[in-house]
Amino acid sequence: MKINSVAILGAGAVGSYMIWGLSSKKDLRLGVIGEGKRAKRLKQGCFINDQMYYPEVWTSQEAHNVDLLIVSLKYGALKPALDSIKTIVGKNTTVMSLMNGVDSEEIIGEVVGNEHVLPALIKVASRKENGYRFDSETTIGIVFGEKQAPFQSERVQTIENLFENTGLHYRTSEFIQEEIWSKFRLNVCNNLPQAILGVGVGCYQDSKHMKFIQEGLRQELEAIACAKGIDLSKVASSTRGSAVPAWAHYSTLQDLDAKRPTEIDMFSGTLIKMGKDLGIPTPYNKYTYHLIKALEEKNEGLFDYDQNDSRETCAK
Template identity: 60%
Template sequence: MKYQSVAILGAGAVGSYVMWGLAKKKEIDLCVVASGERKARYERDGFVINGQVYHPAVRTPEEAAGVDLLIVATKYQALRPALGDIQTVAGGHTTVMSLMNGVDSEEIIGEVIDPSQIVYSLIKVASERKGNQVVFDPETTIGIVYGEADLSRGTGRIEALNDLFAGTGLHYRATDVIRTEIWSKFRLNVPNNQAQAMVGCGVGAYRDSEHVAFLRDRLREEVDRIAEKKGIDFDKADTSSTFGSKVRDRARYSTLQDLDAGRHTEVDMFAGAVVRMGRELGIPTPYNEFTYHMIKALEEKNDGKFDYE
């Protein structure tokens, strides 16, 4: 088995990391999926990644249909609107990877394609948008982690992914406990992304402020209680899953980057999901519930909903 054609849906920070690596493999057919004005803009401007401009092929979902591998890297709020495109691109033999945050994107994608086409995965890349470009440190990036949710499927797809990523500069590894690895990332994202977003500070505050650290720890504890009820054993995850990519104290994770830029965040995938699962399992989640409404209020403030000047 070999992946010879690859499509990326979602050309933000995560998609740019994958594009940066796979662009080195001239023998594969690499494209970005887009339509309309977005397609025209991508074709005109390309993608500026670590100071270099990349011009991959840009194809509509219909043009990309039937690729060997589809990598989904959209924002969470864009996933459901993109389900039609995913269904169009993913032919019967297409493997789909979702490099999104959260713990339910594979389940959502599985609503429109055969769930057996999905290889579960996650990515850890600390990147920043600076103007129209994406910047990250390739050396300190932890990278892509993937595995079969059902180990009885064998190793064919995993070996093909190993071959695809080899020699690209991308950091990657396979795992036999991918669901646990995904939850381990969720356990990092929920507290670390959200506490700093509410305060509006760099990650160094987790070390320097007992109050910011307090918020982080309470958010994490609620995730831990839900994970325990769901039977997630974090001890089975690789030790690298207990931390994120190395960043400077001034670093602002994706939720705060979105608020800084006036964009809506992925809070529904973080605090929103924790609150929803907590209600389903009868587990109180007061800190995540407060955080959900706080970040939603900050989004509304950015939107000008209560600008009374």
């Protein structure tokens, strides 16, 4: 078994890391999915780490039955893309979701069949700066594996062979569900508090108040994970993200800085729903959710009041 063709759906930060690595495989057909204006833009190339890359650009129909589909979309773009994913996936297609969160595999599996989905995650600290930039040496990279034995399945070995000698960092895991939840914990606890304060990640070392908020979010997430049978102690060595400087902004703050919608529904929004279903209180996540939603509204101009505003106010 060999992978001869790979399609990437979502050519942002994560997709750029995959394009950067897989472009070195000379016997591989590598394409990104795009149609209309997006396709036209992608055909102009992808600027990554000061170099231009030119993967093929395919429609979902042209990518049908590709050997490997890598889904690296923002969470809000996943459901609108499900028809395209269904078109791409053929009898022999393996799907790897490198999205944030803990439910993208389930959402995709409901459309194409769980047998096509190989659970995976990625840890890459990337920033948009004249294209996308990341430190290839310090990037932790891709973690993937089967949910149950045999863990060294034929498709796992095939993916390993694909990634070998590409520059991509990767490893397999026999506890992939716990690995995915461990990354989810990193995102919720590290991504969200700094986004509210609007400062670099050094805040978690420098402020006891930020640590307090971070700890409250962590305790709620771990209580939900435990109730769902996810034993995070199995992956105690997988609790760190890719190395970043103290001034770094994670994705939620990057989105707010750029006045884009965030993925807060995937983070705290998902935990609030799970907590409600399981009877587990999530006050830290509820407060964080509504604060970040309000910051999104601020970016949209909802609070751009002026002195001529006719609404009455009452001062006490």
